[in-house]
Amino acid sequence: MKSYKEKKVISIGVVSELTGLSERQIRYYEQRKLIQPERSKGGTRKYSFLDVEGLVDIANKMEDGMQTFEIRKQAKQRLAKEDIKKKMLRGQLNTAFPNQR
Amino acid sequence: MKSYKEKKVISIGVVSELTGLSERQIRYYEQRKLIQPERSKGGTRKYSFLDVEGLVDIANKMEDGMQTFEIRKQAKQRLAKEDIKKKMLRGQLNTAFPNQR
């Protein structure tokens, strides 16, 4: 049921204040697939606190001279690894407790 | 350092969606001192998730036929009691562990 941290309720102006990034930068990072806010009926972007945290991370990496495509690649790898871990864990559980479910 | 739950970052339109209340109602409850959002430089209201929860509570009480001034009174009493509890606890601690600090 999605905690508050993941609820997309913050408008770009507030996100800009919270992160210190310009709205231009925030929209650009979205275009580069680094974040994906939701949209209101009218089309205004809505972010979560998790998105805000992600943007701060992104900002730090950009400062370190990393490019957007590298940041995106890194994020994907991280997700892939987590996915593998979950699957391995599931496999081990199935081996230890077969016939479950 | 204020958790996300207490950060005032949500605009009234989103609060309206989250609570099911009309913007009119939300502004009215503010006028009656039941909630106190912050304001952006431009003057737009900003609410926290805690405010949203409070509004849901208020909505329930209104449904039960309670009036705004009663809800406000009730809220004040609750705060006063909590304050007393804290002070009593502090007093007991000071008695048990004098000369501390």
Add this chain to the structure above:
DNA sequence: CGTGTAAGGAATTCTGACACG
């Protein structure tokens, strides 16, 4: 590549008031 900016328009919010009850 990443970001600033001016441009025009659309969505969002604000206040004070009238209405009903």
Add this chain to the structure above:
DNA sequence: CGTGTAAGGAATTCTGACACG
């Protein structure tokens, strides 16, 4: 008392583009 609504204006956000580098 609590809430809906139309009114006019201001703040906020959106997109596509030009600029620089």
